[in-house]
Amino acid sequence: MKYVSRFNQMLTIDALFEGGRMFVGATSVTYLLHSGLSLSQIAFLKSVQAMTVLLGEVPTGVLADSMGHKKSLLASSLFAVLGFALYYWGEGFNFFVIAEILTALSLCFWSGAFEAFAIDEAKLEETPGEIDRFFHSNQSLNSVTVLVFGLLGGFLGHLGLALPYLAAIGSYIFMGALLWSIPETAKTQTGSSEYVPWFKNIKKHLKATFTQGLLHPALMPFFIANILIQFTVQPLLHYWQPYFQSLNAQLGTEKQGLIFAAYCATSALFGAIYAKYSAKPFLRSPKITIVLFAVFSALYCLLGLESPWLFAVVVFCLLQGTLSIARTSLGVRMNENIDSSSRASILSSLSLISRLGMVGALYVIGQLVPAQQSAPSLVPLFKYFGFISVGLVVLIVVGSFINQRKKRVIL
Numbered sequence: 001m002k003y004v005s006r007f008n009q010m011l012t013i014d015a016l017f018e019g020g021r022m023f024v025g026a027t028s029v030t031y032l033l034h035s036g037l038s039l040s041q042i043a044f045l046k047s048v049q050a051m052t053v054l055l056g057e058v059p060t061g062v063l064a065d066s067m068g069h070k071k072s073l074l075a076s077s078l079f080a081v082l083g084f085a086l087y088y089w090g091e092g093f094n095f096f097v098i099a100e101i102l103t104a105l106s107l108c109f110w111s112g113a114f115e116a117f118a119i120d121e122a123k124l125e126e127t128p129g130e131i132d133r134f135f136h137s138n139q140s141l142n143s144v145t146v147l148v149f150g151l152l153g154g155f156l157g158h159l160g161l162a163l164p165y166l167a168a169i170g171s172y173i174f175m176g177a178l179l180w181s182i183p184e185t186a187k188t189q190t191g192s193s194e195y196v197p198w199f200k201n202i203k204k205h206l207k208a209t210f211t212q213g214l215l216h217p218a219l220m221p222f223f224i225a226n227i228l229i230q231f232t233v234q235p236l237l238h239y240w241q242p243y244f245q246s247l248n249a250q251l252g253t254e255k256q257g258l259i260f261a262a263y264c265a266t267s268a269l270f271g272a273i274y275a276k277y278s279a280k281p282f283l284r285s286p287k288i289t290i291v292l293f294a295v296f297s298a299l300y301c302l303l304g305l306e307s308p309w310l311f312a313v314v315v316f317c318l319l320q321g322t323l324s325i326a327r328t329s330l331g332v333r334m335n336e337n338i339d340s341s342s343r344a345s346i347l348s349s350l351s352l353i354s355r356l357g358m359v360g361a362l363y364v365i366g367q368l369v370p371a372q373q374s375a376p377s378l379v380p381l382f383k384y385f386g387f388i389s390v391g392l393v394v395l396i397v398v399g400s401f402i403n404q405r406k407k408r409v410i411l
Contacts, residue, residue, distance in 0.1 A: 304383025
């Protein structure tokens with residue numbers, strides 16, 4: 001098989017994985033509501049997903065190194081097929097809980113394993129600059145895939161709310177077949193002996209996270225801000241569909257698909273503009289981080305107002321675009337104050353810890369939203385989280401103030 005073909009195969013495989021989930025991106029909450037679940041039950045489902053990823057991300061990474069990256073990816077596709085099949089054919093809350101666990105495990109088995117598999121099997125390291133080209137191409141293709149698959153899912157949902165799940169199943173079956181056809185040639189580590197250094201590394205990474213990250217005055221505000229971001233974005237991720245339906249009861253799934261595509265396109269556009277001008281001194285200044293999160297907070301607060309749904313769509317898209325570059329800017333601020341020798345361990349551990357914000361937000365949402373099955377107005381919920389986003393801006397300001405006065409010293 002030619003190298004170029006293998007390169008494109010890897011891009012296609014990841015696009016199918018990302019796109020498969022996006023088939024239901026514009027309709028999932030609407031589908032669950034029509035299946036008889038309440039908003040508080042949906043919040044619990046998302047909490048189950050978050051906890052599964054939180055607990056399973058690192059162990060599945062160890063299994064991927066132990067049993068082989070291809071086997072890990074095949075396990076991911078199998079869990080995805082089973083999870084979406086339960087959503088399609090299953091009935092009732094308990095079936096959906098199992099489906100959430102299975103789809104979350106799919107994410108865990110995919111995380112990290114795909115990058116390692118692609119680099120080894122496409123021989124990206126053999127050509128200088130090929131890894132950079134691959135990941136740039138992968139990001140660009142996935143952005144298009146998310147937009148297209150989400151839009152298609154919205155129109156499929158207009159024909160039948162369960163159809164996007166059937167499309168997702170087809171996507172993962174095709175992806176699994178494509179994976180199966182690729183012979184694994186890379187050497188993999190096997191044996192239970194790999195688990196001993198893993199536990200030692202986890203202890204070392206967590207220690208570095210606390211001593212050189214969370215407990216360091218120059219980084220603590222940014223770490224807390226990162227957790228708070230995970231807290232504030234949960235309504236934007238999981239409850240935008242019933243939010244817009246509460247503004248316009250006649251809003252169909254095809255319009256939800258268009259909204260989904262619009263905010264994905266806005267995020268991609270904002271990211272491309274930011275990347276093009278990121279070398280400018282102003283965009284590398286801590287001040288731009290404060291400005292971006294201030295704009296994010298202001299837009300979020302606008303969503304907490306009763307307004308025409310089209311106006312809310314514009315605000316929502318601008319908010320998503322601003323958030324995408326604000327998080328990038330915050331990442332720059334953190335990396336400026338992390339010692340290079342501990343960068344990977346601190347950032348990877350931060351990724352796990354920040355999920356606590358996700359779990360906390362979903363719990364709060366479960367307590368705040370009404371228990372009835374019909375979709376009530378979610379404007380008060382967005383108003384509450386918009387207010388919390390103001391606290392996020394305060395943290396960013398405090399962090400930037402401390403940064404300018406604290407010299408980075410490894411504890």
